Amino acid sequence: MKINAIELRRIAMPLRAPFRTSFGVETARDIVLVRVVTPEGEGWGECVAMSEPLYSSEYVDAALDVLKRFLIPALPEKVDARAAKRAMKPFKGHRMAKAALETAVLDAQLRISGESFGSFLGASRERVPCGVSVGIMDSIPELLDAVGGFVEEGYVRIKLKIEPGWDLAPVRAVRERFGDDLLLQVDANAAYTLADARQLAKLDDFDLLLIEQPLADDDLVQHAALSRQLKTPVCLDESIESVEHAAAAITLGAASIINIKPGRVGGYLEAKAIHDLCVAHGVPVWCGGMLETGLGRAANVALAALPGFVLPGDTSASRRYFATDITTPFELADGHLDVPTGPGLGIDPIQDILDSVTTSSEWIKF
């Protein structure tokens, strides 16, 4: 496939409500979309980096810079997703930027070939059960209201963000209000240290599905030590940036569940490789989220339909974060989202909505 031009479009998407984690509060998403234009069709990729390097070392301005100066110029004359991945490999890090470009190339090639993301990746289901991530709140009553609303909407799993000082009380309150059958897990975003092991072990009383990334974002060894002190399964997110990291985590016993986020690991090809490795080792995986628009959400829902994704993901409806999405909104039906079936992502940006949230656009001609 020959590329004629690539657009780097930056958009600002206000969130319906602030989303608080152990590392900060998100009130809007500042997103770079990559649009690959070829003679036979075009494709879209969404960069999940945040405005500031708080979730990981990546951030939007750096993603734009590395795309313009290094990743896009490295693409070969004739390109497909695998060739794009190979061409970007020499450059260290910047996996979210790489993922956005690789996904846009993959979307273009699949729209041209007529194959859906789900089919290309090996989806085995037509719809996926959806969980929802609930931020840290100012009070327990406020949290219970929010969780009640999501349970009402039909989400099949609740994930609570936790941090030191907001962990046992919210988990206990949700268990007491919604009962033992509610699928419940927590995500610390690396807010604890091994010295907190005894405090974290108190979460064992609440029959959680998992505790996500309790320790440092680049750690495996201490998570292995912690997992030997907990009954609750440890799930890794930030620590897993590649299939090699996943293999090391499994070998070390650092995680018994892995949250796969295509942006964090450099794209859907790497995400599929991690899925395949985990299936081979009997390690459950689920699809994480980075508050994506409908474009990234479409790709994530397709990924979440692969056989090894046996736990509900953070693949929520568009309205969980956005009053108006840049695509037809993903809407929960009986706690599930349908996997798009059209070519490529199977969904397109709605041009006037996209234009209304665009803060900048830059074209690179080939």
Ligand SMILES: CSCC[C@@H](NC(=O)CCC(=O)O)C(=O)O
């Ligand atoms: C702004 S926080 C993004 C990272 C966070 N993501 C979520 O909690 C899910 C967000 C979503 O529903 O997309 C995580 O560490 O798993």
Ligand SMILES: [Mg+2]
């Ligand atoms: Mg997480």
